[in-house]
Each structure stands twice: as structure tokens, then as C-alpha cells.
Amino acid sequence: MRSDVSPFKVVLEGEPMELAAFAGQEPSWVSDAAALRDLVRLPSGMALPPRPRGDTSETPVLAPWREGMLATAVLCQPLRLGHPDKVVEARPDRSFGHGRVAFLAEPVWPACKQCETPLELCFQLAPGDLGPWLHAKGSLVAMFCFRCLPGSPETVFLSVVTPSFRVERPAGPTRSSSHTSTTTTRSVGALPVRWQVPPAMAMRYLLDRHGLWETGAGAAGVLLAREDEGIEVVDEVEDYTLDMLEEYSAWAEAVNGVTSQSCGSLGGYTAWDQADETPECTACGALMEHLLDWNGEQFLDGALHVFVCDRTAACGGTLEFVAEF
Ligand SMILES: [Zn+2]
Numbered sequence: 001m002r003s004d005v006s007p008f009k010v011v012l013e014g015e016p017m018e019l020a021a022f023a024g025q026e027p028s029w030v031s032d033a034a035a036l037r038d039l040v041r042l043p044s045g046m047a048l049p050p051r052p053r054g055d056t057s058e059t060p061v062l063a064p065w066r067e068g069m070l071a072t073a074v075l076c077q078p079l080r081l082g083h084p085d086k087v088v089e090a091r092p093d094r095s096f097g098h099g100r101v102a103f104l105a106e107p108v109w110p111a112c113k114q115c116e117t118p119l120e121l122c123f124q125l126a127p128g129d130l131g132p133w134l135h136a137k138g139s140l141v142a143m144f145c146f147r148c149l150p151g152s153p154e155t156v157f158l159s160v161v162t163p164s165f166r167v168e169r170p171a172g173p174t175r176s177s178s179h180t181s182t183t184t185t186r187s188v189g190a191l192p193v194r195w196q197v198p199p200a201m202a203m204r205y206l207l208d209r210h211g212l213w214e215t216g217a218g219a220a221g222v223l224l225a226r227e228d229e230g231i232e233v234v235d236e237v238e239d240y241t242l243d244m245l246e247e248y249s250a251w252a253e254a255v256n257g258v259t260s261q262s263c264g265s266l267g268g269y270t271a272w273d274q275a276d277e278t279p280e281c282t283a284c285g286a287l288m289e290h291l292l293d294w295n296g297e298q299f300l301d302g303a304l305h306v307f308v309c310d311r312t313a314a315c316g317g318t319l320e321f322v323a324e325f
């Protein structure tokens with residue numbers, strides 16, 4: 001490999017782009033570990049697992065970055081959606097997803113303000129599951145209009161509610177983006193809390209090895225590591241990259257315990273599918289904390305990413321979301 005040629009180039013929607021320019025658009029991902037952790041919600045009032053040992057002896061290619069990996073590990077709690085054939089009864093003290101029943105503060109099922117279709121339920125998280133992450137009482141309900149993609153405040157209902165009324169969805173079309181039937185209520189289980197290393201950090205460490213992280217290239221790598229066409233690796237390093245990603249994935253999966261059966265997670269790093277769009281709190285101006293991701297077989301390869309800020313009294317626990325498909 002010639003040392004004067006970067007082995008990486010970023011291609012966004014078919015257009016080549018300077019790494020530094022891309023990194024400049026994604027400042028939060030060129031920050032240090034402490035800044036990354038500031039974007040993550042910490043649970044309160046629950047027993048925590050021991051920190052990962054970070055045993056990378058099985059994956060020597062990762063050894064140089066062991067300390068950095070452990071420094072960026074944060075807590076998350078995977079969510080699991082029950083099997084579609086196993087219908088459960090909706091209850092306000094249990095978390096559930098899909099279906100035609102929810103427990104709301106008002107006896108009215110929310111409708112899309114654009115097309116007037118009754119919204120489809122994504123999930124209702126019970127106070128017992130949500131509380132440690134929200135740091136407040138209430139049940140979190142998310143409903144979405146899958147006819148009016150990609151989602152705006154007019155087409156989404158996202159609220160912490162007091163579950164006072166059992167409400168049934170009026171008749172109306174249902175169509176999640178993945179064409180999953182959402183007419184039956186399915187259980188949502190909160191799995192044991194565990195440590196999570198950032199899902200897409202492998203490329204950062206790879207770029208570190210080539211002395212490219214400090215140039216800002218790492219930001220592009222972190223964001224685009226999972227986008228097959230997003231980052232192109234030129235010439236000799238390609239095989240090495242693939243090996244590294246496989247080793248990293250195996251290591252991270254062992255630490256994270258997040259499998260393909262997870263339908264989302266409370267806390268942890270936002271699993272961006274495309275670009276980092278962490279919202280800013282309108283009250284305090286800081287980047288908001290990641291409360292949860294929800295795929296739930298409803299968002300293709302993406303998720304409904306939910307954020308919260310209660311850093312100051314004025315923030316008031318405001319919720320925001322970004323929908324990715
Ligand atoms: Zn709509």
C-alpha cells in the first residue's frame with residue numbers, strides 16, 4: 001500500500017466525498033469517549049452486571065484497542081418481541097407491541113394528522129420496564145402512520161402517559177413498512193441489562209491503525225461501516241478489513257448479547273442505519289440522550305430512535321424521535 005494514498009474513500013449516494021468534509025457534518029462522532037457516553041442514558045435503580053473483561057486474547061487483531069473499547073462500553077437492555085403466533089392480552093402493567101389495544105390518558109385512539117388514518121401501535125412500555133431508563137413514572141406509547149413515511153410530529157404519537165383508559169383502534173388499514181401484520185398484540189420482554197460496545201466502532205479502530213482517525217476519517221468510518229456502498233476500501237486492505245469486521249462483530253456480540261432476535265433496546269448507543277441525526281434539546285441546546293431504539297419488524301433495516309432530555313428543569317423530559325427505514 002502506498003503511504004501517500006488513503007485506502008478509504010466515502011461514497012454517498014454514488015458521489016465521492018472528502019472524508020474531512022463528511023466528518024465535519026458529524027461532529028459528535030469525532031469526539032472522545034466521554035462525549036460519546038454523554039449521548040447515552042444511564043439506568044437508575046437496577047442491579048448492574050459486572051463490566052466486561054475485555055478479553056481479546058481470542059481476537060488478537062483487536063488487542064491494541066482493548067482499553068478504548070472498554071472505555072466506550074455503556075449499558076443497554078435489549079427488548080424482545082414475542083412470536084406473532086403467540087397472541088397475548090394487552091395489560092397496562094406489561095410491555096407489549098402491535099395490536100389494536102392501548103392504555104392511554106384519554107379515551108381516544110390517536111389518528112394521523114395528515115391522512116386521518118388511525119395510527120398503528122409500535123409499542124407500549126410498562127412503567128416497570130421503562131422507569132429505570134426514563135427516571136420518571138409513566139408508560140411510553142409509540143404509534144406511527146406507515147402510510148405517511150418517513151414520520152413527522154403530525155404522523156406520530158410518542159408520549160409518556162398515565163394508562164387510565166383501555167382504548168381500541170378503530171377499523172382502518174394497517175401496513176407497517178415491512179408489511180408485518182400488526183393486528184395482534186405481542187409481548188415485549190425487557191432482557192437483562194448488559195454492557196454494549198458501540199456497534200460500529202470497528203472501522204474507527206481500523207482507521208486508527210492507519211493513522212487516519214485524527215484526520216476525521218474515523219467519523220465517516222463509524223457511520224458508514226455497515227453501509228455496504230457507503231465506504232469503499234481500496235486495494236490491499238480490503239481483505240484485512242473484512243477479517244477485522246468479522247472478528248470485531250464476534251467480540252462485540254459476545255459482550256453485547258444483542259442478537260438478531262432483539263427488536264430494539266432501552267439505553268445503549270443509537271443504532272444508526274444511515275447518518276447520525278441525534279436531535280438537540282430545544283431548551284438547553286445539548287444533544288439529547290438516547291432513550292431507546294425500536295425496530296419491532298416495522299422499520300425495515302432502521303428503527304424508531306427515541307431521545308429524551310431532562311438535564312435542566314426547563315428541558316422537562318422532552319421526547320424527540322428520528323425514524324429510519
Ligand atoms: Zn398518515
Ligand SMILES: [Zn+2]
Pocket residue numbers: 281282283284285286309310311312315
Ligand atoms: Zn435539555
